[in-house]
Amino acid sequence: MKKHIKILAVIFSLLGMTACNSHLDLVPEDYFADGNYWQNEAQVDNFMTGIHSQLRGQQFQFFRLGEMRGGGLTNVAKFPVSLNELTLIEHNMTEVSPGLSAWAGFMNSILQINLFIERVNSISFLPETKKNTLLGQAYGLRAFYYFHLLRTYGSVPLRLSADVLNSQPDQVALRLARSSEAEVLTAVKTDITKSLEHFGSEQGANKAYWSLNATRMLKGEVYLWSAKVYGTTADLTEAKAALNAITGYNLLSDFANVIKTKRNEEIIFTLPFAFNEAEASSSSLFLYDLPSFSGLYYKDTVDVNAPVLLDPLTLQQTSSQTIQRYAYKYELFQSYEAGDQRRDATFYDFYALDRSVTPQRVTTRNIVLNKFLGTINNNIRNYTDDWPVYREADRLLMLAEIANAEGANPQNFIQQIRNRAFNGNDPMPFVNGSRDANEMAIFEERMKEFVWEGKRWYDIRRMKYGTTPLVFRSSSHPYGVLNQSTEAYKILWPIGRDVWTNDPLVDQTPGYETTKP
Numbered sequence: 001m002k003k004h005i006k007i008l009a010v011i012f013s014l015l016g017m018t019a020c021n022s023h024l025d026l027v028p029e030d031y032f033a034d035g036n037y038w039q040n041e042a043q044v045d046n047f048m049t050g051i052h053s054q055l056r057g058q059q060f061q062f063f064r065l066g067e068m069r070g071g072g073l074t075n076v077a078k079f080p081v082s083l084n085e086l087t088l089i090e091h092n093m094t095e096v097s098p099g100l101s102a103w104a105g106f107m108n109s110i111l112q113i114n115l116f117i118e119r120v121n122s123i124s125f126l127p128e129t130k131k132n133t134l135l136g137q138a139y140g141l142r143a144f145y146y147f148h149l150l151r152t153y154g155s156v157p158l159r160l161s162a163d164v165l166n167s168q169p170d171q172v173a174l175r176l177a178r179s180s181e182a183e184v185l186t187a188v189k190t191d192i193t194k195s196l197e198h199f200g201s202e203q204g205a206n207k208a209y210w211s212l213n214a215t216r217m218l219k220g221e222v223y224l225w226s227a228k229v230y231g232t233t234a235d236l237t238e239a240k241a242a243l244n245a246i247t248g249y250n251l252l253s254d255f256a257n258v259i260k261t262k263r264n265e266e267i268i269f270t271l272p273f274a275f276n277e278a279e280a281s282s283s284s285l286f287l288y289d290l291p292s293f294s295g296l297y298y299k300d301t302v303d304v305n306a307p308v309l310l311d312p313l314t315l316q317q318t319s320s321q322t323i324q325r326y327a328y329k330y331e332l333f334q335s336y337e338a339g340d341q342r343r344d345a346t347f348y349d350f351y352a353l354d355r356s357v358t359p360q361r362v363t364t365r366n367i368v369l370n371k372f373l374g375t376i377n378n379n380i381r382n383y384t385d386d387w388p389v390y391r392e393a394d395r396l397l398m399l400a401e402i403a404n405a406e407g408a409n410p411q412n413f414i415q416q417i418r419n420r421a422f423n424g425n426d427p428m429p430f431v432n433g434s435r436d437a438n439e440m441a442i443f444e445e446r447m448k449e450f451v452w453e454g455k456r457w458y459d460i461r462r463m464k465y466g467t468t469p470l471v472f473r474s475s476s477h478p479y480g481v482l483n484q485s486t487e488a489y490k491i492l493w494p495i496g497r498d499v500w501t502n503d504p505l506v507d508q509t510p511g512y513e514t515t516k517p
Contacts, residue, residue, distance in 0.1 A: 070460055217246065228463070229462055289324045344370065352366075
């Protein structure tokens with residue numbers, strides 16, 4: 001808790017930031033302390049921009065929590081590269097090496113939101129519609145953070161006020177034990193309700209800022225999780241109503257343009273990146289290591305006359321070229337059907353060839369990410385693609401999942417996704433089947449659609465074959481990553497020793513060893 005107080009004693013070092021219509025501008029303007037900060041509308045706007053800036057800064061953490069353990073990545077290196085993190089978080093998480101910073105690094109952002117809610121509720125100089133929009137954003141974002149924490153740790157400390165900043169310096173009084181999963185879920189739902197009430201019918205035009213439809217998407221996701229993970233089946237109706245209330249978005253015909261074209265008609269809410277502002281440079285960690293690649297690999301066909309590849313993705317012109325740190329499984333690339341445009345828009349494939357034997361023999365097949373490559377500016381590659389949090393494809397596939405859970409035919413929702421994937425020429429249109437067969441079909445569309453968008457781990461935890469979540473290994477499907485009898489506790493993350501050292505009221509996540517005195 002000392003760490004939180006020290007960080008939060010100074011109000012938001014990121015506050016000297018202003019919003020513009022197209023992106024978040026991170027150029028500092030000024031600094032304000034809490035005592036003289038909340039004096040005018042511009043200061044309040046700057047604070048909300050700072051909250052969104054912190055959200056954007058968590059992009060790779062959202063990926064780490066939502067996808068990295070989901071079974072799509074590999075820790076088997078095919079280059080001389082470092083893939084150590086995946087080994088840790090898949091197999092060896094402990095309180096000594098938890099794989100995450102304290103509470104995934106989200107608590108400071110939550111406390112800033114708490115402060116914002118408290119201050120904005122007490123000021124009188126804002127127009128009522130503006131005040132309501134800001135509070136709609138704040139409650140929605142706090143629910144978003146706590147939903148990630150719920151799915152990561154289960155029970156977590158629920159701090160819904162700015163008391164860390166405002167109370168007496170008695171650190172003992174600020175200690176806070178973990179609330180139950182049910183209590184955290186209730187708090188998330190309450191914040192979603194408050195967000196919707198404050199937004200009213202205010203849609204919000206800037207897709208880089210939290211909006212009414214972002215809250216509706218979050219409500220659909222939360223209530224679907226509640227229904228399928230906690231068994232509150234009545235929540236399916238709430239989830240469906242929230243998602244059906246979202247209108248005005250359309251799937252792009254060219255899948256690649258979902259990422260390449262900023263704020264397009266498919267995007268509902270996105271984390272924005274821009275040249276000379278902030279880049280999503282972590283995508284470069286999924287690319288080939290140039291010295292280990294050039295002149296050693298081939299593309300497309302095994303042909304004695306095939307030229308070697310030098311740098312097909314133009315990575316020598318990059319502002320952050322580094323060794324490859326993360327890799328997707330080649331089997332994921334192979335799972336795409338012939339003609340699925342998502343495959344080559346997502347991955348670049350290549351192979352190594354042994355020409356010393358007759359016939360020639362392929363020795364290695366590999367892939368790197370071909371999604372989120374950004375653009376080239378002044379002969380330098382910059383990783384400036386936005387990172388979608390919610391888009392229309394996600395809405396449709398959640399509606400498919402809800403329909404299937406209700407015993408209805410999800411064909412209409414799934415087929416829209418497949419029609420786009422195959423340019424309207426789906427060789428195997430979806431046919432309604434058993435609930436389990438439909439669930440697998442929905443999951444397989446999601447795993448191909450949302451690579452590097454931070455969803456697969458949450459999907460296999462929520463989605464089921466029979467009554468068993470897909471996260472557990474089963475002879476019925478190939479997607480499980482944990483042994484249900486011995487590793488069920490690993491669906492949640494441990495906390496590090498630093499957490500309960502700072503706050504002894506906090507207990508370790510069940511299943512992990514603790515040496516707490």
